[in-house]
Amino acid sequence: MTIIILTSLVAGALAGYFIVPSDFMGGVESVSMLALCILLFLVGLEIGHNRVAFKNIKLMGKKIIAVSSSVIIGSLLGGLVAGLIFDMPKNVSMAIASGFGWYSLSAVILKQIDGAEIGTIAFMSNVLREMLAFIIIPWIATRLNYCASIAPAGATSMDTTLLIISRSTDN
Numbered sequence: 590m591t592i593i594i595l596t597s598l599v600a601g602a603l604a605g606y607f608i609v610p611s612d613f614m615g616g617v618e619s620v621s622m623l624a625l626c627i628l629l630f631l632v633g634l635e636i637g638h639n640r641v642a643f644k645n646i647k648l649m650g651k652k653i654i655a656v657s658s659s660v661i662i663g664s665l666l667g668g669l670v671a672g673l674i675f676d677m678p679k680n681v682s683m684a685i686a687s688g689f690g691w692y693s694l695s696a697v698i699l700k701q702i703d704g705a706e707i708g709t710i711a712f713m714s715n716v717l718r719e720m721l722a723f724i725i726i727p728w729i730a731t732r733l734n735y736c737a738s739i740a741p742a743g744a745t746s747m748d749t750t751l752l753i754i755s756r757s758t759d760n
Contacts, residue, residue, distance in 0.1 A: 594716060594749075621697050628693075632747065656736045660743060664689055671714075681707060688715045690722065690743030718743060722750050730757035 605614075636642065646653055668686020672679055681703060688695025692715035700708025722741040730738040735758035742750035 594720065598716065618697070618700075621693075625694055625697060652736065656739060660689070660740045663740065664743065685711045685714055688744070690715050690718045690745045692716050692719070694744075719745050719749060723753055726750065726753050727757045730754075735759060 664686045665683050668683040669679060671677075671686070672682020675682070684699060684702075685695070685707065688699075688711050692712045695715055696708045696712035699711040718741065722743075722745065725741055726738045729741065738754055738758055739746045742754060745751075746754055
């Protein structure tokens with residue numbers, strides 16, 4: 590999966606630099622936002638349709654809240670520390686970290702809010718988070734616990750990293 594992501598990114602960058610005309614790019618942002626809205630709707634549809642997930646959430650109770658809260662706090666603290674290291678405003682570095690691995694959404698939103706540079710940083714940091722997740726999820730699942738293996742994946746635990754999480758943990 591990591592090779593597919595990197596290949597797609599490099600191919601898109603090369604096509605954008607050498608092939609695609611600048612006037613074409615104006616419509617890409619609108620199409621990206623529409624695609625993201627459709628994706629969010631489909632994720633919501635999948636969550637709402639999965640009755641077993643709701644039963645499991647009830648059974649796990651406080652553990653789910655603890656894991657989710659830990660992922661959020663850890664991501665934001667990591668963003669804060671990275672912002673201090675790279676001399677970025679705290680609100681910007683924490684906004685980048687709050688993508689939680691969802692590079693397509695966070696990059697588009699932060700580009701609109703704070704410009705292309707911040708959108709690109711958000712995109713790259715979240716892509717790197719996903720690639721790192723592929724590498725460390727099996728290690729975390731065997732050495733810490735199954736719930737903790739969700740943390741590096743963040744938002745991608747429902748899509749691209751779900752397979753590696755499923756292989757490394759139980760139901």
